[in-house]
Amino acid sequence: MSADADKPAFDVIELLFFAYRDFVRDPDEELTAYGFGRAHHRVLHFVDRNPGLRVTELLDILKITKQSLGRVLRELVDKGFITQREGAADRRQRLLFVTERGDRLARELARLQTRRVSHALSTLDAREQEAVRRFLFEIIEPEERSKVSAVSGAEIPPRR
Amino acid sequence: MSADADKPAFDVIELLFFAYRDFVRDPDEELTAYGFGRAHHRVLHFVDRNPGLRVTELLDILKITKQSLGRVLRELVDKGFITQREGAADRRQRLLFVTERGDRLARELARLQTRRVSHALSTLDAREQEAVRRFLFEIIEPEERSKVSAVSGAEIPPRR
DNA sequence: CGAAATAAGTCAACATGGCTGACGTAATTT
DNA sequence: AAATTACGTCAGCCATGTTGACTTATTTCG
Numbered sequence: 001m002s003a004d005a006d007k008p009a010f011d012v013i014e015l016l017f018f019a020y021r022d023f024v025r026d027p028d029e030e031l032t033a034y035g036f037g038r039a040h041h042r043v044l045h046f047v048d049r050n051p052g053l054r055v056t057e058l059l060d061i062l063k064i065t066k067q068s069l070g071r072v073l074r075e076l077v078d079k080g081f082i083t084q085r086e087g088a089a090d091r092r093q094r095l096l097f098v099t100e101r102g103d104r105l106a107r108e109l110a111r112l113q114t115r116r117v118s119h120a121l122s123t124l125d126a127r128e129q130e131a132v133r134r135f136l137f138e139i140i141e142p143e144e145r146s147k148v149s150a151v152s153g154a155e156i157p158p159r160r
Numbered sequence: 161m162s163a164d165a166d167k168p169a170f171d172v173i174e175l176l177f178f179a180y181r182d183f184v185r186d187p188d189e190e191l192t193a194y195g196f197g198r199a200h201h202r203v204l205h206f207v208d209r210n211p212g213l214r215v216t217e218l219l220d221i222l223k224i225t226k227q228s229l230g231r232v233l234r235e236l237v238d239k240g241f242i243t244q245r246e247g248a249a250d251r252r253q254r255l256l257f258v259t260e261r262g263d264r265l266a267r268e269l270a271r272l273q274t275r276r277v278s279h280a281l282s283t284l285d286a287r288e289q290e291a292v293r294r295f296l297f298e299i300i301e302p303e304e305r306s307k308v309s310a311v312s313g314a315e316i317p318p319r320r
Numbered sequence: 321c322g323a324a325a326t327a328a329g330t331c332a333a334c335a336t337g338g339c340t341g342a343c344g345t346a347a348t349t350t
Numbered sequence: 351a352a353a354t355t356a357c358g359t360c361a362g363c364c365a366t367g368t369t370g371a372c373t374t375a376t377t378t379c380g
Contacts, residue, residue, distance in 0.1 A: 011314035015296035120298035131288035138280035154171035
């Protein structure tokens with residue numbers, strides 16, 4: 001096989017650390033201007049991408065507790081970046097939507113990260129770009145993969 | 161070009177989030193048994209990989225403050241996972257080394273992450289694997305790349 | 321119908337790991 | 351001899367995660 005499963009993959013482990021460290025840098029800076037942090041970014045992002053998201057679904061995506069989410073969600077609602085609407089079928093639900101302001105911020109943050117990602121992808125041909133997507137997808141915990149496919153637009157080409 | 165620099169790269173942005181979320185999961189669990197957290201892991205990892213690392217260098221790698229590092233470093237030293245030795249040339253320096261215990265833990269944590277990474281790499285051919293390394297390397301802030309090459313064993317094949 | 325389960329929110333207390341600012345000490349460099 | 355550097359430390363603050371307990375409204379199920 002090409003990958004020695006036994007020999008420590010130090011290089012990729014470290015690249016993941018450094019890449020992620022810098023991947024979240026630009027948004028982090030921008031967010032301080034709004035009094036927000038990384039946690040707010042994540043919530044805003046997934047609500048922007050999935051209008052009408054239920055709170056329970058968001059908790060499952062983020063893998064944090066209801067209480068942790070509660071704090072940042074309240075701030076996002078108070079400052080007018082997210083609104084909640086009662087579910088039509090199930091009135092216990094508080095479906096989440098971004099406001100126009102929320103959408104603008106979400107897209108600005110996505111633009112910053114897209115700039116970085118697009119640059120990196122531009123050094124690869126189409127097949128190699130697909131390989132990157134497959135690699136990241138396969139890093140994800142197996143039971144989580146179907147959920148990621150559902151929530152994210154990412155289409156992962158099959159192995160081989 | 162293959163990558164639309166304007167169209168938001170939502171798929172890769174989200175894959176990076178989910179992949180990193182799960183990438184740090186196994187070590188996080190293991191670490192609680194020692195009363196350590198993610199911050200200790202990072203310190204232990206880079207000292208294990210770079211014996212004799214200087215404190216200043218470590219600060220530059222982690223991009224945190226001296227005070228933040230001080231806390232976790234003290235705990236790692238107190239619990240016998242890291243030792244400090246006076247620099248031979250410059251006696252102001254406190255060069256960092258892992259103890260035998262430290263080495264064992266560092267390698268165990270690396271094993272967990274290697275398992276995940278190796279699996280993901282195994283779905284790719286050799287050229288695609290190189291593409292993954294190049295992608296991650298290009299995500300890193302340009303001025304940081306040479307430092308990463310120096311500290312990490314990662315050999316990044318040139319673009320094209 | 322009534323009981324149980326579910327969706328969501330909230331209060332309180334605590335842990336981790338960042339941060340700033342101010343200082344101190346030893347050693348090296350200029 | 352003075353300035354700089356490497357490292358450490360005290361004190362306090364902030365963001366974001368945790369557990370545990372409890373409430374309210376609504377839906378589901380026997």
